[in-house]
Amino acid sequence: MNFTLGEHSALHLRRILRAYLRAWGMPGLADSATLALTELVSNVVRHVPDRRGTVLLLRKSGGDGVRVEVSDTDARVPVFPGFSTAVDGEGGRGLLIVEAVTDRWGWHRTPSHPTHTGKTVWFECDAKNGDSPDRRRD
Numbered sequence: 001m002n003f004t005l006g007e008h009s010a011l012h013l014r015r016i017l018r019a020y021l022r023a024w025g026m027p028g029l030a031d032s033a034t035l036a037l038t039e040l041v042s043n044v045v046r047h048v049p050d051r052r053g054t055v056l057l058l059r060k061s062g063g064d065g066v067r068v069e070v071s072d073t074d075a076r077v078p079v080f081p082g083f084s085t086a087v088d089g090e091g092g093r094g095l096l097i098v099e100a101v102t103d104r105w106g107w108h109r110t111p112s113h114p115t116h117t118g119k120t121v122w123f124e125c126d127a128k129n130g131d132s133p134d135r136r137r138d
Contacts, residue, residue, distance in 0.1 A: 005051045010041040017057055017068070024059050026066060029125045032101040033066055036123045039094035040070040043121070048074040065103070065126040071110055073118040078107050098123055 014034040021030050037055075044053045056069040080095045098105050105123035 005041055005044050005048075005053045007045065009045065010038040013037055013041055013055060017066075020057050020059075021066065024063065024066070026063075026127050029066055029127065033068060033123075033125045036098045036102050036105070036125075037068055037070070039097050040068070040121050040123075043078070043094050044070060044072045044074075047076070048072045060124065060126075063127070065124055067122060067124045069120050069122040071118060071120040075109070075117050075119065077119065078121055101125075 014037060017034055017037055018027075018030045021027055021033065041053070041055070045051055050073055052073050054069075054071040056067075056071075058067040058069070059065075060067055078095060080099075095105075102123040103126045105121070107119055107121040109117050110120045111117055
């Protein structure tokens with residue numbers, strides 16, 4: 001899905017991701033995966049001037065988890081800040097949250113336009129505790 005992201009995009013994308021996870025038999029991943037997706041989409045909305053982004057929702061081979069990729073047109077690299085205990089801080093914790101709620105995450109540069117390069121930030125959540133389709137509880 002390739003679109004310009006706005007203030008309400010995360011809400012719509014969370015609904016889409018939850019629907020896919022249910023269809024794939026992994027509803028137990030929804031809370032972690034949607035929280036991480038929200039953080040990555042929010043980063044595009046806050047930091048990418050044109051707010052252009054591509055979101056990929058991928059079922060891992062074997063159906064044992066999900067991979068989500070959020071690509072944008074901004075060449076700036078993701079910043080993983082040290083943890084701040086400032087109570088009044090309003091930002092800078094997105095990647096810390098992604099780190100905490102997913103099994104793996106990372107980023108890489110991607111060609112996004114003939115004159116500049118963007119990046120893709122991704123995460124994976126593994127199916128656990130009966131969330132794999134072949135171990136799904138009925």
